[in-house]
Amino acid sequence: MQTILTVEAMRESDAAAIAGGVAGAELMKRAGRAIFGAASWAPPVAVVCGKGNNGGDGYALALNLAEAGISCTIFAQAAPVTPEAAGFEQACRKRGIPMMPWTEMSDLRGFHTVADCIFGTGFRGEAAGEAARVIRLINASGARVISADINSGLNGDNGLGDPAVISSLTVSIGCPKPGHFLGRAKDVMRGTVNADIGIPPRGHMLRRLEEKDAAAMLPPRIRFSNKGTYGTAALIGGSLPYSGAVRLAAMGNAAMRSGAGIARVAAPAGLCPLVAASVLECTLFPLPEREGHMTYCRESLLEAVKGTRTAVFGMGAGNTEDTQRAVQCLLQEYPGILVLDADGLNALAALGTEWLRHAAGRVILTPHPGEFGRLTGRSAAEVLKDPVGLAESFARDTGAVVLLKGAATVITDGKETFLTDTGCAGMATAGSGDVLSGVLGALCAWRRESLTETTALAAWVNGRAGEIAQARMGDISMTAGDTVKALPEVFVRLRNQAL
Helix, strand or coil: CEEEECHHHHHHHHHHHHHCCCCHHHHHHHHHHHHHHHCCCCCCEEEEECCCHHHHHHHHHHHHHHHCCCCEEEEECCCCCCHHHHHHHHHHHHHCCCEEEHHHCCCCCCCCEEEEECCCCCCCCCCCHHHHHHHHHHHCCCCEEEEECCCCCCCCCCCCCCCCCCECEEEEECCCCHHHCCCCHHHHECCEEEECCCCCCCCCEEEECCHHHHHHHCCCCCCCCCHHHHCEEEEECCCHHHHHHHHHHHHHHCCCCCCCCEEEEEEEHHHHHHHHHHCCCCEEEEECEECCEECCCHHHHHHHHCCCCEEEECCCCCCCHHHHHHHHHHHHHCCCEEEECCHHHHHHHHHCHHHHHHCCCEEEECCCHHHHHHHHCCCHHHHHHCHHHHHHHHHHHHCCEEEECCCCEEEECCCCEEEECCCCHHHCCCCHHHHHHHHHHHHHHHCCCCHHHHHHHHHHHHHHHHHHHHHHHCCCCCCHHHHHHHHHHHHHHHHHHHC
């Protein structure tokens, strides 16, 4: 797994390396060398430097370019404000590298490569004034753009910020930060690579799942086994206006695409014929209903989840008082793994999250930022500003595992935190979350290791299936059903890698 450090943890790691005897100037020298070695540099090169340490990395880079005989010009915001950056700026002057102030920069279209060294991961807020003008000049240059550490204008912890440099390659220094994956990261970074410059990581760490990790997480399936070996998952939801939601979840699970031994779909009785036509392999449990919506009946609900290892509740259930009563019952009495999605989350928000602290079993929540905002009393915008911190705090407080959806997905139990960055723009379509719920329910039914890891694995698998679906159908035409169809290919790839 790839280690990811928050901005504060990266500062702590830098300070520890310097306290351990590595000079700050030496780290800047290594950064410049690493950025140079990570990219191709077609001359002439414009090195656009801010006045902080990110600009210092740019001056160090310019020295490497000059030593390699690659023509470059430095565009400087102002005199460097740190002694390390000032030292490299003076070395560039002695080397005779051309240097101009930003105020004289009106067009970068004559350069084949631009190095973006304006702001580092400590940047907060929105780029404004001269900095915003320069960022827009870089984006209009038509050049190959290499960003040092993170694209200028982006926040290192959440990936937000506009305007931001659009890079051909971003070279993170030391360790990647959450902002390399969250928020706008995928839209402004066309490629990423990390440069290890010898800074041992300290402080708060996250882990990013890679394909080899996902492959290693899938337990072997033995011949001396049967459907009971791989667990039973119940999928509970659906209503007349949203009959497709539980069907999509079932397709991701009940057709055994994600490995559950048995899947049971519990839906309002009138919807069961529709569900049966779509998912032949699942068993059906009709629930009492009124006008196409399930009505709460404790005995029927507990019978629906009897003998299951996992119950997934909420997809298309409807935001009703009956839904709230069903969620309350499951939290109080269901001893297995309860996944709450969609209207299950809305019901929980209405009931109050204190119910999670006394749940009979383990609980996984799968909100998008708006749903998580309702659970925490915040706006979606506030959630996007601190997705990692808010998810971790909520998980610690309630004991739930949180899967917070987004451009990258945050998965945490408050003690360990994972990021998964599989997925694509084509998944911004109705039903994608329902498919994820099906995959998650299935994996929880048969994978018996860490629940937080299993949740992260489900997010990774669902996102990779979406990527395959988009490659086949395009980002405009793909549907959630196309993601379901790609699930077998994902599992085959993971199995082949594990062999």
